[in-house]
Amino acid sequence: xxxxxxxxxxxxxxxxxxxxxxxxxxxxxxxxxxxxxxxxxxxxxxxxxxxxxxxxxxxxxxxxxxxxxxxxxxxxxxxxxxxxxxxxxxxxxxxxxxxxxxxxxxxxxxxxxxxxxxxxxxxxxxxxxxxxxxxxxxxxxxxxxxxxxxxxxxxxxxxxxxxxxxxxxxxxxxxxxxxxxxxxxxxxxxxxxxxxxxxxxxxxxxxxxxxxxxxxxxxxxxxxxxxxxxxxxxxxxxxxxxxxxxxxxxxxxxxxxxxxxxxxxxxxxxxxxxxxxxxxxxxxxxxxxxxxxxxxxxxxxxxxxxxxxxxxxxxxxxxxxxxxxxxxxxxxxxxxxxxxxxxxxxxx
Amino acid sequence: xxxxxxxxxxxxxxxxxxxxxxxxxxxxxxxxxxxxxxxxxxxxxxxxxxxxxxxxxxxxxxxxxxxxxxxxxxxxxxxxxxxxxxxxxxxxxxxxxxxxxxxxxxxxxxxxxxxxxxxxxxxxxxxxxxxxxxxxxxxxxxxxxxxxxxxxxxxxxxxxxxxxxxxxxxxxxxxxxxxxxxxxxxxxxxxxxxxxxxxxxxxxxxxxxxxxxxxxxxxxxxxxxxxxxxxxxxxxxxxxxxxxxxxxxxxxxxxxxxxxxxxxxxxxxxxxxxxxxxxxxxxxxxxxxxxxxxxxxxxxxxxxxxxxxxxxxxxxxxxxxxxxxxxxxxxxxxxxxxxxxxxxxxxxxxxxxxxxxxxxxxxxxxxxxxxxxxxxxxxxxxxxxxxxxxxxxxxxxxxxxxxxxxxxxxxxxxxxxxxxxxxxxxxxxxxxxxxxxxxxxxxxxxxxxxxxxxxxxxxxxxxxxxxxxxxxxxxxxxxxxxxx
Numbered sequence: 001x002x003x004x005x006x007x008x009x010x011x012x013x014x015x016x017x018x019x020x021x022x023x024x025x026x027x028x029x030x031x032x033x034x035x036x037x038x039x040x041x042x043x044x045x046x047x048x049x050x051x052x053x054x055x056x057x058x059x060x061x062x063x064x065x066x067x068x069x070x071x072x073x074x075x076x077x078x079x080x081x082x083x084x085x086x087x088x089x090x091x092x093x094x095x096x097x098x099x100x101x102x103x104x105x106x107x108x109x110x111x112x113x114x115x116x117x118x119x120x121x122x123x124x125x126x127x128x129x130x131x132x133x134x135x136x137x138x139x140x141x142x143x144x145x146x147x148x149x150x151x152x153x154x155x156x157x158x159x160x161x162x163x164x165x166x167x168x169x170x171x172x173x174x175x176x177x178x179x180x181x182x183x184x185x186x187x188x189x190x191x192x193x194x195x196x197x198x199x200x201x202x203x204x205x206x207x208x209x210x211x212x213x214x215x216x217x218x219x220x221x222x223x224x225x226x227x228x229x230x231x232x233x234x235x236x237x238x239x240x241x242x243x244x245x246x247x248x249x250x251x252x253x254x255x256x257x258x259x260x261x262x263x264x265x266x267x268x269x270x271x272x273x274x275x276x277x278x279x280x281x282x283x284x285x286x287x288x289x290x291x292x293x294x295x296x297x298x299x300x301x302x303x304x305x306x307x308x309x310x311x312x313x314x315x316x317x318x319x320x321x322x323x324x325x326x327x328x329x330x331x332x333x334x335x336x337x338x339x340x341x342x343x344x345x346x347x348x
Numbered sequence: 349x350x351x352x353x354x355x356x357x358x359x360x361x362x363x364x365x366x367x368x369x370x371x372x373x374x375x376x377x378x379x380x381x382x383x384x385x386x387x388x389x390x391x392x393x394x395x396x397x398x399x400x401x402x403x404x405x406x407x408x409x410x411x412x413x414x415x416x417x418x419x420x421x422x423x424x425x426x427x428x429x430x431x432x433x434x435x436x437x438x439x440x441x442x443x444x445x446x447x448x449x450x451x452x453x454x455x456x457x458x459x460x461x462x463x464x465x466x467x468x469x470x471x472x473x474x475x476x477x478x479x480x481x482x483x484x485x486x487x488x489x490x491x492x493x494x495x496x497x498x499x500x501x502x503x504x505x506x507x508x509x510x511x512x513x514x515x516x517x518x519x520x521x522x523x524x525x526x527x528x529x530x531x532x533x534x535x536x537x538x539x540x541x542x543x544x545x546x547x548x549x550x551x552x553x554x555x556x557x558x559x560x561x562x563x564x565x566x567x568x569x570x571x572x573x574x575x576x577x578x579x580x581x582x583x584x585x586x587x588x589x590x591x592x593x594x595x596x597x598x599x600x601x602x603x604x605x606x607x608x609x610x611x612x613x614x615x616x617x618x619x620x621x622x623x624x625x626x627x628x629x630x631x632x633x634x635x636x637x638x639x640x641x642x643x644x645x646x647x648x649x650x651x652x653x654x655x656x657x658x659x660x661x662x663x664x665x666x667x668x669x670x671x672x673x674x675x676x677x678x679x680x681x682x683x684x685x686x687x688x689x690x691x692x693x694x695x696x697x698x699x700x701x702x703x704x705x706x707x708x709x710x711x712x713x714x715x716x717x718x719x720x721x722x723x724x725x726x727x728x729x730x731x732x733x734x735x736x737x738x739x740x741x742x743x744x745x746x747x748x749x750x751x752x753x754x755x756x757x758x759x760x761x762x763x764x765x766x767x768x769x770x771x772x773x774x775x776x777x778x779x780x781x782x783x784x785x786x787x788x789x790x791x792x793x794x795x796x797x798x799x800x801x802x803x804x805x806x807x808x809x810x811x812x813x814x815x816x817x818x819x820x821x822x823x824x825x826x827x828x829x830x831x832x
Contacts, residue, residue: 015600019600023608026612029617029618029621029623031620161381168482171816171819171820171823175763175816175819176815177767177771179770179787179790179808180770180808180811180812183794183804183805184805186798187797187802187805190798191798193802202798285605286605290607304607304608304611305607305611305775309611320608324603
């Protein structure tokens with residue numbers, strides 16, 4: 001088991017390195033840097049001015065060097081600029097002093113500087129992550145119990161009317177992407193169009209103070225999409241368990257139906273949904289980006305959109321590091337959890 | 349002209365009847381659901397005449413009653429469609445007029461269903477689809493949009509206005525608004541679903557959007573399947589190093605949050621570097637490889653036939669391939685302009701390429717899993733004993749036997765691709781902002797959603813119904829293919 005986790009961690013590290021390198025490469029293509037220079041400097045810069053601007057700030061070094069500097073395995077640049085100023089990466093683009101460290105990358109805990117937020121990435125991201133964390137907590141609190149109840153009820157008696165109605169509901173939920181359900185929910189419940197203006201159409205005020213009124217729509221929008229999928233998986237696993245031999249034995253012994261479901265079937269049926277819920281987290285990340293944009297809630301997804309549309313390189317890298325860690329950790333947890341929950345599987 | 353009301357002269361007769369019937373039906377379904385928990389299990393009872401009867405009593409009666417109400421609802425809907433067609437313009441309200449606009453679609457749908465149900469026993473898996481209600485509903489929804497896109501895109505029929513036509517004074521106006529006097533007399537006299545924030549007709553934009561979705565989504569899915577199959581079969585069949593490397597790459601792409609990838613890839617600056625053209629050159633080569641190997645592995649012992657078939661398939665494909673990847677003003681201008689059959693808009697190309705790129709790893713994983721499973725079967729062992737080539741075994745023994753799950757996944761994946769296209773439109777990436785595709789129109793509409801909600805709803809409902817149809821279709825197909 002220890003070796004298995006160690007190997008998975010190795011693969012994780014390799015994946016994270018590859019992914020951040022791809023993001024680094026795509027954000028450092030020359031046309032993108034040119035746009036960056038023009039938005040940071042001024043829009044009427046000549047081509048030579050752009051080149052010297054980028055030269056002076058170390059953007060035109062070779063790609064592996066820049067990546068190494070960002071990572072913290074190559075010493076940060078110190079450039080005597082063509083405008084007479086000396087800039088060092090580790091001193092925040094001013095002249096270096098005695099106590100300026102040589103290395104300043106992500107390994108040293110330096111996440112870089114966001115050119116859009118005009119602040120350190122390490123200061124901005126925790127706030128955003130906190131906001132998204134609140135959202136995710138409520139999504140999970142609504143989605144997981146709801147999906148499990150629907151799935152167990154549907155899978156209890158396969159082919160019954162309950163099963164067919166609930167399965168149709170979950171298919172409808174999986175077929176509705178967040179930007180569709182969000183728009184429909186806002187139109188119905190947050191505008192006077194249908195006379196049911198119960199909730200607020202934005203979640204901006206929820207950043208300081210969460211109320212049922214301003215947080216219900218964003219939470220339900222994300223939860224609906226994931227709920228359908230988890231419910232279908234739960235149903236599939238429940239129907240499988242209900243045809244198992246130990247359930248048949250229990251029936252033949254004369255155990256009552258509620259007892260069979262609660263005591264014999266449920267525990268075995270919930271193994272598969274656990275891994276599905278874990279693997280659903282990366283998909284929730286997509287939902288979070290859409291919903292935070294739609295409801296103007298300044299969380300992680302909102303920051304991703306802002307950084308990406310302004311080519312805020314170091315913020316984007318920070319965002320992708322975090323999302324890659326989230327994706328890979330949930331995969332690891334789902335693998336390990338599956339082994340722990342299911343005694344029939346042992347990794348040799 | 350007067351503005352149209354929603355239901356016109358149906359407002360006092362058929363619509364209330366329909367609403368009451370629907371409400372009773374819904375109440376009945378909920379009642380059944382609740383009763384289902386307490387009622388005894390379904391028991392089959394053998395009658396004296398040799399028939400079987402299931403579950404009598406109150407719940408059985410309720411079930412029968414609900415079935416009848418459902419038929420009544422279908423009848424009422426059909427009546428509305430038929431009656432509205434014979435009403436003069438403007439009498440049938442917005443709903444009636446929209447139904448009239450879709451007349452060619454209704455006719456095509458009825459013909460398709462009549463033909464398919466008549467010959468369903470001769471049509472294999474497709475025919476079996478008409479045994480399941482869910483499958484039929486899904487198929488109807490999908491074909492509705494397929495026919496709509498054909499009639500709009502090819503014959504220019506259903507839309508009432510040009511999707512880019514602006515008529516002053518109709519900005520953000522509510523559904524049923526009439527075109528002001530003094531405009532061109534050729535105009536259709538109303539904006540059926542109102543005007544958007546640039547005073548364009550929402551209804552026309554919605555039906556024109558279906559054309560874009562219907563071209564890109566299935567085609568991108570086909571390409572993703574070509575890539576996934578061509579790489580997934582050898583990965584599953586050979587295993588070993590090849591499998592490790594390919595699986596690592598697939599997981600790498602899958603670990604990327606889709607939206608981050610789209611934001612990085614689908615930008616004007618990336619188009620400028622020519623990266624999408626290189627990716628297209630890489631991804632579009634897979635159909636050529638697939639068909640080349642498919643034919644060669646089968647006919648390689650029959651030299652002349654092999655050459656003939658290869659030439660017949662590969663030369664047109666190569667022509668299309670070279671025309672598709674070679675664009676003027678792109679770094680990959682390798683094909684003389686005189687022979688360039690068509691050129692793809694760079695915005696559409698980058699959208700297409702990134703959607704294929706995101707979808708192929710998942711297809712790869714599915715195909716690989718199926719190949720791992722099927723390669724242990726006896727008929728594969730038999731083929732190996734006969735001394736067949738490995739590609740023959742993969743493409744002519746394993747692939748046909750994996751078709752069931754692949755067809756089901758193909759339907760689901762078209763739906764997922766539609767969702768991805770909508771996501772791109774929602775963030776305003778790739779396609780030009782005036783494009784009528786559903787994602788872009790939802791994006792346009794959401795900006796003023798709290799003030800004017802009506803522009804965003806029609807494209808949202810359209811996208812929802814298409815994806816729902818594809819999901820139901822896949823569910824029906826899965827159910828029917830499991831019955832064998």
